[in-house]
Amino acid sequence: MEEILNQLPAFVEQISDIREIIISNIVLIGQIPAPTFREQRRAERLVERLADFQVDDCAVDDFGNPVGIIRGRASSKSAIFIVAHLDTFCETTSDTLYTVTDKAISGMGVSDNSAAVGVMASLPEVFRRLGMVFESDIVLVAPVHSLGPGNLKGIRQLLKTWPTPVRGAICLESVELGRLNYYSDGMIRGEISCSIASEKKMGRHHQPNAILIIHEVIHAILKLRLPQKPRTQIVIGKIAGGFNHGQEAFDASIGFEIRSDSDRMVRELYGDIKDIVNGINKSFAVDLKLSIISHLNATQLAYNHPLVKCAARILYRLGVEAVSEPSETALSIFLQKQIPAITLGLTRGNHFHQDGAMVEIEPLFKGIAQIPALVAAMDSGMCSHE
Structure with a gap:
């Protein structure tokens, strides 16, 4: 491990030498809109970029996930996954325009998660410039249907059908550099909507107000x-x-999320909210509905697992403080399947999910340097209890 850590300064310098390639990939891919369930154009562009960098195999799978495979020297070794979700919270379907300065890249969705997808597209060239060849297959995948109602369906489906064992996974998020997630809370995300029936909208002296009911x-x-x-x-x-x-409101809604490190507590609270909705529905005689948008189970990789410890040592050697919080990324799906995984942040940014979203360029090179260092450690068996 010490040998890998000693190479980190050189990694950062050599990665910064291909700055233009990395920025180009972020812009070329990120400017194509990819709202959840409408990621096809971006998936096709990502596969084109992976083909340009001569990835051994790349295609969009039957579920719509773009996948690239860098073949390792030992076919018997389990694969290492590198994952960055493809979809963004932006609902626009027309191409957006990114702005690039010496210090930052700005544009809708760049901080969640277009910068990470652009970095993933650049990894074949990163590995080539660093002279890195691995024993394991390296699987690059940008799962679709990840956010909100997508409920991580892309990665769920991919792992369900993947034909060979998986050694571990690195999940990439555009921000924040220093992020080191290795556990996921149990979660139910839901909506409660109130609608006043048409026969009650007219002809009543005291009409119910959907906002007040909510x-x-x-x-x-x-x-x-x-x-x-x-x-x-x-x-x-x-x-x-x-x-x-x-005018009295005929329709209103709220979105909520229950989070806990106990799945039992999440279920109990959802039951309590269901009782609240049923009780108020009967009291006001309106159409009050409760629906689940997405859900996750609580999962955790031990804080002293070799994968977590290796990632923390890499961040420390890069001069970056590690910060660990619950993650709602593909991490939780890997951990549910007993596959060791962590989530890393790549750079710093601002204005997430807004028109003025931006990521900083200079910290990005340290963020990217984490990836080849950690892949090398995983490939050599340092990140396994085996």
Whole structure:
């Protein structure tokens, strides 16, 4: 491991030498819109870029996931996955324009997760410039249908059908450099919508107001008692309703998320919220509906697992402080399947999920240097309990 750590300064310098290739890939791929369930054009562009860099095998699979394979020297070795989700929160379907300066790349979706996808497309050239050849197959995949209602379906389907063993996985997120995730909370993300039936919209002296009914729901949720242990949280992150300042609202909704390191607590709280919705629905005689958008089980790689320890040592040698938090990335799907995995951040950025989203260029080279160092450690068996 010490030999790999000593190479890190050279890695950073050599990666910075192909700055233009990396930036070009981020821009060429990121400017193509990829809302969840509509990622086809971006998937095809990514496969084209991987082919340009002479990846041994690359194609879009039957589920729509773009996959590239760099063949290793030993076919008996289990594959190492490098993953960056393809879709973004942006709902636009027309091409966006990225702005590149000496210090930053700006544009919708660049910080989640277009920069990471562009970096992944550049990895064959990174490995080539560093003179790195591996025993294991290196599988580059940008799963589709990851965010929100996609519920990580792309990576779930890929791992369900993958024909050979998987040694481990590195999940890439554009930000934040220093991110080192190795566990996932249990989670249910849901929506509660209120709609006033058409026969109640007219001809009533006191019409129900959907916004006020949703307020009753929020008030009841906030009264729920949450334990300090297991660590548990309910976040109400979205609210919408009405269409005119002077008219009772006929429709309103909220989006919420239950998080806990206990799956049992997540299920219990969802049951409590379901009871709240049913009770208020009967009280006001409206159409109040509860639906699940996505869900995850709580999973964890031990903090002293060799993969986590290797990644932490790499960050330390790069002069970057490691920060660990729960992750809702493909990490959780790998861990559910007993495949060691971590999530890494690649650079620093601002204004996530907004028009002014940006990522910094200079920290990116340290962020990318983590990848060949960690892959080399995994390939040599340093990151395994075996």
